Amino acid sequence: MSRPAALLREPAHQVSPRAVQMWRVIAVAELAATVVVLVVIAVLLPSRPWWLWVAYAVVLTPLAAIAIWMPGLRNRIHRWEVTPGAVYTRSGWVVTRQRIAPLSRVQTVDTRRGAIMRLFGLSAITVTTASAAGAITIEGLDQDVARRVVAELTEITAASEGDAT
Amino acid sequence: MSEWQRLDRRTMLVGPLKTLRQILVPALAALIGVGTQQPRWLLFAAPVVLVGAVGIGVLPWVTTRFRIAGDQLVVTRGLLNKTRLTAPLDRIRSVDLEAPLLHRALGIQKVEVGTGVDDTRIELDSLSTAQAEQLRNLLLTRAAVTPDPADDADVDTEPAPRSPDLARFRGSWVRFAPFSLGRLVIALGALGGLSQFVGDVGIDFSVDQEDVQRIESALLLVVVVLLVGGLVVWTLLSMAAYAVQWWGLRLFREEGNLRLTRGLFTTASTTIEEARVRGVQLRETALLRAVGGAELHTLVTGLDEGVYAVLPPCPTSETRRVGDDVLGDPAPLRTPLTKHGARARRRCHLRGVRLLLPAVVVALVPAVFFSVTPVLPVLVTLAVLLVGIALGEAEYRHLGHALTADHLVVGSGVTSRVRTVLERGGVIGWVVSQTWFQRRRGLATLVATTAAGAERITVRDVPLDRAITFADAVVPGMLEPFLVSSPPATAPAGT
Incomplete structure (x- = not known):
């Protein structure tokens, strides 16, 4: 155990650029599908209290964040x-x-x-x-x-x- | 054993006796009920039952045959649907013998052959005790050495030389039984059934108002009696169960195998090839630790279950002694563990508190919705903080890792103290995982993957550079091509 402290270096290869595209397309598609579902619900509901929009924001913000940042982040990590x-x-x-x-x-x-x-x-x-x-x-x-x-x-x-x- | 052999003749008695035992009461009731009215019916029924029972017993004996052909064990069974099982001798990993009470009275034993590759176990129910022992020796010695077709069977019939026992059951160990709660769940289930029964009896709890006071003191008495009674019953029951399971335990070596025999009524014999034992796990649950007890398990590769208990709950010194013997090195179970440091400790505290957080939420509900004074939530929060931090502190104390000449040693557990020891050669890969929070603090969870035991050994919350250095030291060379020397400061690695 007298060796100097060591860390693992990065693996040599990155994933294919097309994988990043794929992750982005999937994330955007998930976001879009959720938006569609939420819009349909909002249209069908008889009344739309303020907290409904808060709930929508809570659901949509992380999905949007994922669609924006996840592909790039994964590209750097994978x-x-x-x-x-x-x-x-x-x-x-x-x-x-x-x-x-x-x-x-x-x-x-x-x-x-x-x-x-x-x-x-x-x-x-x-x-x-x-x-x-x-x-x-x-x-x-x-x-x-x-x-x-x-x-x-x-x-x-x-x-x-x-x-x- | 190269000719076809049958099961022992006495097997024919087991089936009918078992069947009879099951249908005895209903059959008697039916026969008496029917018989008192129509005696002639009885005369017809009795032979049918008898013939059926005998048939059930005779069939397996007639249809089952086995032999060792060349380097394979062949078993055929079935009357209409014939099945033929073959197992190459060098694939046989375990041969277990078991004799429930009835078998013991008849002097016969069940033989279970495990090949480890898949879940199918070849069962021969049953052979005479001598025959079973002979088959076991033959299978295991043949499995160990290269099979030689010319080898004569009766060379192997000599009982294998036995080492002095590694461990032997002592009556005084029974005192540890009440402190292992594994069986308590079952006991409570039984108790639940009982209380339902009591409910069915229909005790009327409605009372007159005048002697409320007397009832209060009576209730207190009832509660105390129930508690004390429960404890006494639990103690007796757990001790009895312990004795039934572990009575007569002997652990010894036999031709490169670890062999365990035990049982008060049903005797069982388990054999583990020692070359497949990759390590041990010493578990001291909170209750057992309080009375100086522990459990010892071996970590084995290539069997359906990777973790085998080789000792019942017994004195820690005993588990250490046997563990040392199995490992062949006294260091791993004694060496002090390297602690993971202040950052790991903080994470342990946080985890402890987070675990209990739901209690705070529950306590908040009345305060928010019924506008009760917020005394309860405050008290609960304080309690959660105290208990959570205490739990975290306990976890941190048990956390650690160490390296000895041939083994890696990992400490874990929250209320229990668990020490896992694995041969360095048993490590077949590494996973270094970091959550977002761990990355911020420069910690990592190191997982040694292995084929033995639970197939993973986790070192939680180690500073990243130490995790890598440790992994590199455990299996020199495996990480070599991927290493870089770390920068002077502990940089948050990863991204």
């Missing part, structure tokens, strides 16, 4: 890196998590492409280990990057031996 020895990611925006799993302990490598992700040409890679707490997801990857990373990961993990516990 990062990933795959070395020959390990997977390292940083994610989250309210709670940030830096996750590291050595590739010798990796059990499965999954790719996921949801409907919206496909629209933006994105993929997510999930790497699981023998621990339920150890799964690592790299989100917002370009599809070709994802394909290359998966190939790399499967090649390295196939070479390691033992049951990874």
